Amino acid sequence: MTEYDTDLVLPDTVRTELRRGVTSVLVDTAALRQVRERFDTEQATALGRYLSASQSPNTVRAYRTDWIAWAAWCATENRCALPADPLDIAVYLAAAADARTPDGRHAYGPATLERKSAAIAAVHAANGLPAPTRSDVVRLTLRGIRRTRRARPNRKRPILLHTLGELLAGLPEPGWPGEPARRRDTLLLLLGFAGALRRSELAGLRLTDIHFGTDHGTGEPLLLIHLPTTKTDPTGITEQHVALPRGRQAHTCPVCACADWMRLLAAHTGGPESLRPWAEEQSVTDTHIHRCHGYHPDPRLRPEQPLFPAINRHGGLGTSAMSGRAVAELVKRYAARAGLDPALFSGHSLRAGFATQAALGGAADREIMRQGRWSNPRTVHRYIRTADPLADNAVTKLGL
Incomplete structure (x- = not known):
């Protein structure tokens, strides 16, 4: 049994x-x-x-x-x-x-x-x-x-930048009834990847945890995410924050994705019956144009409502937040749409993908640890070895 x-x-x-x-x-x-x-x-x-x-x-x-x-x-x-x-x-x-x-x-x-x-x-x-x-x-x-029972840990595959593009290509078509899921899922995938967020952290976010700011060095918009609780800080005493800058490309810009989703949530405040006409009036967004400049949150939005609510297949928004398991299933679902084996991916694939992609891009250990809020360098080194096993490896100096 x-x-x-x-x-x-x-x-x-x-x-x-x-x-x-x-x-x-x-x-x-x-x-x-x-x-x-x-x-x-x-x-x-x-x-x-x-x-x-x-x-x-x-x-x-x-x-x-x-x-x-x-x-x-x-x-x-x-x-x-x-x-x-x-x-x-x-x-x-x-x-x-x-x-x-x-x-x-x-x-x-x-x-x-x-x-x-x-x-x-x-x-x-x-x-x-x-x-x-x-x-x-x-x-x-x-x-x-x-x-x-010595065995290799069954780690899920990281979602790298090219894999993220494949997942985003499987989003629902613009318009009704897929528009709410398209905007929500875009934001969820980009926040999980760029913010190195755990699935429980994504599921626990509320609107009050999201703040639009400005990068004083470049003048570009950015997102500041307050994590009320985390796996390593269940009481929220350390006040952990994650900063996400404007993306180089509009279709992978987390600030644009957040602004798009907030606009839909604001339209939903008029009632579920008002959301469908609003979504049908929206023209297909040009993915080459940033939509985050000058955005200000709508005062009609309720700060305590979940950032990622459940959405039914008819486009209706629920009042309860997605669960952590639902976040993992979402990642698996988009992996399957991209022709990938969903068993190889999980909610952690977004967080692992951030660390691996950052290491491939030459980010230093402390930079990866800061965004991912890792306290143990050995954890980050595991991702770096996955990205490039010859990085900082003395075997390259043997002269063979």
Whole structure:
């Protein structure tokens, strides 16, 4: 049994826990019930809300899935899930490491198994129990799995400048009903590439995070993007910003793409029924002419609305933002339209493409790190080696 089965068979004891409505495996719900006995409902609800927000939804979702799998295994093997015996965890991880998919591949990689171990430790910590995963038998089991299962990381292919052009060539035709998706997707692809943004960062942007400015050195317009939270700064305490200058060419200019999208959003403020006539009146934009000079955001736009809302196939704009997964699926969809294998690309392909293309263009490490907000030079060096394995390599000085 694997946790990705569509029809997961869970023991009744596990299903009972799920029916209680526990949304986070990292919060001790028993302790929260005691809080409700000592404080009023409003105070207890506030505490529970902030405790639940202490971890990202993705982390909670992954840990919850891992805990369900562990609890199901324990119920099947007649073992105790909480508190857990370190030897039971080691046996569970070893069995998971040997599990295979129907096509014969390993079901779980070493990183996934380490996450499973971390999930078990997190639940124990949430219940005031010591982490059984710190024992030697668990640590050595994971070390043995890593040594035995040596494999290259399955990294997605970076989207380079020429690949970006192929993706943009697959945009919907101008006019209705494809105009909203055409403008939104153009901006999303250009921001993700030029800004080295993660898919979660793209999905989390709001209109209030986008600012139009001027490059005082050239007088040209630019975009300033404020990232409220990031993967490495979930609380937003460092106030990370990304600057995007005007592009050399209008069809790949992120400032023009943002101005075009803002104009459509402003037209949508008159109601969904007003958007179609507006889109049909728009003439085909000359891709050789910049449209970002002199643009000023429309005061009718609501600052808190998502920058990238969901759009249905009829051209209707939703009120909720795209998810990070939807961003990745968008990249895959345009890769497929360009005749590329969508399995080779993901949302990270835009961020990786920025670093690789910048390295090919001769950008210094610190320049790439600044725009991509990387703190570890080794991460950037990996992209540089991908772009040019002979760059800064002493083998070129051997005189062979």
